[in-house]
Amino acid sequence: MTLKEVFDQKSVTTVIGTMDAQSTNTVEKNGFNAAYFNGYDVVRAQLGATNEGLISPSELSAELRHVKEHGNFPVIVDAQSGFGNQLTTYYVVQDLERSGAAGIVLNDQIFPAHTAQNEVTMIEFSDFVAKLKAGRAAFDDEETMLFAELDGVQEYGADGLRKRIQYIQQNQLADFVLVGHVTPDQFAAVADMTKNESFGLVVNTVRDQFASAEDLADQGFSALFYTGVLSAARQSAEEQAAQQFLTKAEV
Amino acid sequence: MNKAARMRKAFKDMCFSGDLVNMVVAPNALSAKIAEKTGFKAIFQAGYATSADRLAQPDRGIADFGLMSDSAREIINAVNIPVFIDADTGYGDEQNIERLVHVYENMGAAGLFIEDQTWPKRCGHMDGKTIISEEAMVSKIQAAVNARQHDDFLIMSRTDAYAVTGLQSAIDRSRHYHEAGADLVFVEAPKTKDDLQKVADSFPDVPVMANMIENGKTPLLSNEEIHEMGFTIAIHPNVLVYTTTYSTEKLLRDMVELGTTERQIDKMVTFPQFNHFIGLDDVNALEEKFATAPIEL
Structure with a gap:
């Protein structure tokens, strides 16, 4: 199934964040139709850190190529803020698509993008539009999907978010709009927007505390991108296993 | 150190x-x-x-x-x-x-x-x-x-x-x-x-x-x-980028035009010279050093 077919077939598409071949295989084997290879999970697994902006795009694409050795399972890749300006966005997206990305997410943060809520700064919307155009122009395959992620509702407010979504959709700058970095105080306003606009929600399960996927789907979000689920689970499982082994060894 | x-x-x-x-x-x-x-x-x-x-x-x-x-x-x-x-x-x-x-x-x-x-x-x-x-x-x-x-x-x-x-x-x-x-x-x-x-x-x-x-x-x-x-x-x-580009281009043009490297051969190191320079002797010696020796148990 192609990525476009995945998004066309369901009213709500849920995508789980992955960080390497093992986690992507886990997502595929457990019935999901696509994975979200994203900066946060990759940085946690590869660098042992939690700031997605620490990874460089060539490191991301090298890991992606390992993921894609295992088949054609659709992988959406987090190209963050394009790792610079429109020029870097063009080359980064080109490299990620060549490395096997079926979809690319670009966000409207200043480079380097950050995961922590208090470290996020936004670029001008005109610059984001230019990056989306550069990203789209870099695609070789017309089936590759472009996702525009708007991370600045804290800065430009619900009205600013609505206008940006409408502009992107009316001008067909992306195949899909995602909203990220939504804080609890903004959540109701963002959820209310789903009555008129079609967009997905990015949830970092370590940072964000929202309702279950079922409840979020009921709110009207048309896609749910979860990050942090598997990297946090892996860390927890590793700690448990190491602790158990230590206890046995001591005995 | x-x-x-x-x-x-x-x-x-x-x-x-x-x-x-x-x-x-x-x-x-x-x-x-x-x-x-x-x-x-x-x-x-x-x-x-x-x-x-x-x-x-x-x-x-x-x-x-x-x-x-x-x-x-x-x-x-x-x-x-x-x-x-x-x-x-x-x-x-x-x-x-x-x-x-x-x-x-x-x-x-x-x-x-x-x-x-x-x-x-x-x-x-x-x-x-x-x-x-x-x-x-x-x-x-x-x-x-x-x-x-x-x-x-x-x-x-x-x-x-x-x-x-x-x-x-x-x-x-x-x-x-x-x-x-x-x-x-x-x-x-x-x-x-x-x-x-x-x-x-x-x-x-x-x-x-x-x-x-x-x-x-x-x-x-x-x-x-x-x-x-x-x-x-x-x-x-x-300087090395420019020199490499210059010499590579010159050689390759000759190869396209003449179908041979004969005219440029005096501007190259030889096969044995390069192997010596790149350390082939050292690598071979290293392999020899760790060659399997018969063991009687």
């Missing part, structure tokens, strides 16, 4: 000896090895050559940290002389700089420079450069200095302010970068000999680097002239 420590110490001793540290930029491990074998005591790994060698792209911020550090690792592992690193703008903010200092220090680099251009950067001798605020750059230098694990891992400041706000601004910035902890100073692309002299005169007690690019913005001077002016570090960043 491990190799990384030996290289850091050797490079620091060179930089503060008062003699000229003469470095060529190596685009790859092979050219680094040639530089070492022909007598260079230290080499440089830099963006223009790496972008050309690894991506066949101009130095416009397309080569990122992952690619640059991969190339640096290959070069460092190929030689036994200090390798100094062009870390561009640090590829992000202070957190990125902290990471890159750890990575380069761990792989055995002798030190690195960080520049005050905005990202994506341009080669220092290209037009259209823009720079970040002095305060932002001071913060980056401090981040690099605080991140290093060894004091002899040298941090150089590079300013591109000459092209944007003029000579005095470039000197003032460099002074503040030095006060923030930069061990070495580099003012990129002065356009006249007088301006080069003013840069050298402004830092009598700090090792200062001069960048000699053929057909660049700065007048091309000999190592002797540079040293007499007061510079103690010289780099030749593009």
Whole structure:
């Protein structure tokens, strides 16, 4: 199934964040139709850190190529803020698509993008539009999907978010709009927007505390991108296993 | 003392000896090895050559940290002389700089420079450069200095302010970068000999680097002239890229036209010469050393 077919077939598409071949295989084997290879999970697994902006795009694409050795399972890749300006966005997206990305997410943060809520700064919307155009122009395959992620509702407010979504959709700058970095105080306003606009929600399960996927789907979000689920689970499982082994060894 | 420590110490001793540290930029491990074998005591790994060698792209911020550090690792592992690193703008903010200092220090680099251009950067001798605020750059230098694990891992400041706000601004910035902890100073692309002299005169007690690019913005001077002016570090960043491009193009045109390399053969090393140079004898000897010996139990 192609990525476009995945998004066309369901009213709500849920995508789980992955960080390497093992986690992507886990997502595929457990019935999901696509994975979200994203900066946060990759940085946690590869660098042992939690700031997605620490990874460089060539490191991301090298890991992606390992993921894609295992088949054609659709992988959406987090190209963050394009790792610079429109020029870097063009080359980064080109490299990620060549490395096997079926979809690319670009966000409207200043480079380097950050995961922590208090470290996020936004670029001008005109610059984001230019990056989306550069990203789209870099695609070789017309089936590759472009996702525009708007991370600045804290800065430009619900009205600013609505206008940006409408502009992107009316001008067909992306195949899909995602909203990220939504804080609890903004959540109701963002959820209310789903009555008129079609967009997905990015949830970092370590940072964000929202309702279950079922409840979020009921709110009207048309896609749910979860990050942090598997990297946090892996860390927890590793700690448990190491602790158990230590206890046995001591005995 | 491990190799990384030996290289850091050797490079620091060179930089503060008062003699000229003469470095060529190596685009790859092979050219680094040639530089070492022909007598260079230290080499440089830099963006223009790496972008050309690894991506066949101009130095416009397309080569990122992952690619640059991969190339640096290959070069460092190929030689036994200090390798100094062009870390561009640090590829992000202070957190990125902290990471890159750890990575380069761990792989055995002798030190690195960080520049005050905005990202994506341009080669220092290209037009259209823009720079970040002095305060932002001071913060980056401090981040690099605080991140290093060894004091002899040298941090150089590079300013591109000459092209944007003029000579005095470039000197003032460099002074503040030095006060923030930069061990070495580099003012990129002065356009006249007088301006080069003013840069050298402004830092009598700090090792200062001069960048000699053929057909660049700065007048091309000999190592002797540079040293007499007061510079103690010289780099030749593009000469190997230009020479390789020139000779490769000439050879390949001949091959297309004549269908043979016969006319160029006297400009090549021979098969045995190259095998000897690249260390085939050493590799064969190593294998022989660990050859399986019969064991009776």
